[in-house]
Amino acid sequence: MANIKKAAVLGASGYTGVEVIRLLQHHPKLEIAALTGHSRAGERAGDVFANTAHLGLPDLQDWKDISWSDIDVAFACLPHGASQETIVEILPHVDTVVDLSADFRLRDPDLYENVYGRTHNFPEILETAVYGLSEWAREPLANAKLIACPGCFPTCTLLPLLPLLKDDLIETSSLAVSAITGVTGAGRKASLGLSFTELAEGAHAYGVGNHRHAPEIDQIVERVTGQKTTVSLTPHLVPMNRGMITTTVVSLKKGRGYNDLRESLKAAYQNSKFVTVLSEGEVPQTRHVRGSNRCHMNVFQDRTADTAIVIAVIDNLTKGSSGQAIQNYNLSQGWDENLGLDMIGFFP
Structure with a gap:
């Protein structure tokens, strides 16, 4: 002991x-x-x-x-x-x-x-404070005194986009993210808008044009690429407890293609314990990561040759918050980052 x-x-x-x-x-x-x-x-x-x-x-x-x-x-x-x-x-x-x-x-x-x-x-x-997007902060996290865990939207957005930005495959000037989240992201406080009859059987966007996680995403994109950007983030609230999905339509740099994006993601996360690039054509689903510290992602060809669609899913409470917090602490101590987190998700 x-x-x-x-x-x-x-x-x-x-x-x-x-x-x-x-x-x-x-x-x-x-x-x-x-x-x-x-x-x-x-x-x-x-x-x-x-x-x-x-x-x-x-x-x-x-x-x-x-x-x-x-x-x-x-x-x-x-x-x-x-x-x-x-x-x-x-x-x-x-x-x-x-x-x-x-x-x-x-x-x-x-x-x-x-x-x-x-x-x-x-x-x-x-x-x-060390910004703890775990997969991108392993060295700064070593022996960190104060760890600032990312928000759930930045986690789900940045994990699939950072490899593509770092490898100079996509434009930073046109990053538009559409996101869906479960209700637990709003916390446990009592609120009329979060009551069952107000929320069930519907969905709505919120924080349109000014969501507070967007500047956080901008900050990390600039830190990784050295380029200033203003990300457009539009979150939507749906009547489920856990889960988050981000969909980003990205513009490809000249001479780059869909296969370059897939290879970049696979290379970035080939040794990752918690991030999985799915098989070609497989669409990420929140139900497959529910209750786990995992992130599933994939990239798809768009109808036009110069754009692609990047999709990622996490559990907003686990990989988007508490699980990543424990992963960060594990890394700060030089432990296996999997400690306490090696479980399969809830299904169904």
């Missing part, structure tokens, strides 16, 4: 928090030592999520009441805007903080304020 590290899950009463709990039950080197929940402090974990009642988890408490000297890593599953002050308070007392919110994703504090509508009070710490 000397090699077991102690983990705290902040915001354990939310969807990403309980997903971290679910996954850590299978992790051989991590043990949950503390759970927090701002409005649920003092309650038993099994009363907050009945499916955890048999696990013998610690009761939820206020984060200020935790003995942080006993904690090695904190998984901060807190709302956007509520993370930065808490994280800065606990950062000196733990080896690693893995932040699942957006508070440390954007390097520019002015951009953060513009996107999230509040000031970032710790720009000097903002610059030190």
Whole structure:
């Protein structure tokens, strides 16, 4: 037991928090030592999520009441805007903080304020956070103190696009992403628009023209390619709990073709444990990655020779959030990135 590290899950009463709990039950080197929940402090974990009642988890408490000297890593599953002050308070007392919110994703504090509508009070710490798109951040993640996990839309968008951009196969000037997500992406808060009768048997776009994940995608595209871009992201909400699919129509660079794109993706992820480039012609489906840390992707010829269609799917709660958070922590410790994540998805 000397090699077991102690983990705290902040915001354990939310969807990403309980997903971290679910996954850590299978992790051989991590043990949950503390759970927090701002409005649920003092309650038993099994009363907050009945499916955890048999696990013998610690009761939820206020984060200020935790003995942080006993904690090695904190998984901060807190709302956007509520993370930065808490994280800065606990950062000196733990080896690693893995932040699942957006508070440390954007390097520019002015951009953060513009996107999230509040000031970032710790720009000097903002610059030190490692952006944890796992497959593209293995070296920076080594021994990272503060890990900023990507949003679910950026994860599902960037994983298939980054190899194509890095290999200079597609134009950066015309990246238009259409995305579909399940309802858990909106969190567990009560809302009229997320109630069953308001949401069922329909679908709608939201954040049209100004979704807050678009600047995050721009930032990473520029970091990889050195070229500024403005990605068009249009998300749609559909009545399913888990899942995300992104469809991007890309313009090919002159002299490039569909086969170049397939070969680029296959080369980029040939040794990946979690990213699969499907067989030619096979369409990615969210049901095939549900409950897993996997991303399935493929590329298709469009009707015109100078465009192609890139499709990827993930589970927004797992690879899009909590699973990637654990993958990032594994990488930061020099462990097998598969620890705690080597499970098949839910089916059906």
